[in-house]
Amino acid sequence: MGYFDSIxxxxxxxxxxSVYMYLKDHADKDGQCWPGIKTIAADLNISVSTVRRALxxxxxxxFISKTYRWRENGSYSSNLYQLL
Numbered sequence: 166m167g168y169f170d171s172i173x174x175x176x177x178x179x180x181x182x183s184v185y186m187y188l189k190d191h192a193d194k195d196g197q198c199w200p201g202i203k204t205i206a207a208d209l210n211i212s213v214s215t216v217r218r219a220l221x222x223x224x225x226x227x228f229i230s231k232t233y234r235w236r237e238n239g240s241y242s243s244n245l246y247q248l249l
Contacts, residue, residue, distance in 0.1 A: 177222055183209055184219040185228055188246050196248035199234065220246075 172185050187205055191198040202220070206213045223229045228249060234242040 172228065175226060175228075177226060177228075178219075180211060180215055181219040181222040181226075183211075184216060185223055185248075188229065189248060192246075192248055197245060198248075199243045199245050201243045 169186065169189075172182050175182075177185075184205060187209060188198055188200070191200055202213055202216050206216045209216070220229070220231065224231055230247045230249060232245040232247070234245050236242050
């Protein structure tokens with residue numbers, strides 16, 4: 166549980182902590198993952214808006230960074246999340 170110490174010591178709510186653990190569980194060896202917001206919501210059984218709020222809270226708190234990803238045709242793809 167060592168790598169969760171900082172998230173438990175933070176003042177983030179339990180939903181943001183759950184989303185962080187989800188991202189940590191799905192991240193590659195470089196700490197990157199790109200699940201869709203709807204996928205996160207369905208897997209954690211929470212609403213899409215709750216996931217969005219949690220992701221924004223995690224970005225503001227400095228636990229993750231978010232990069233928009235685009236397809237070759239210019240349409241939006243999922244975000245890339247980097248755990249910091």
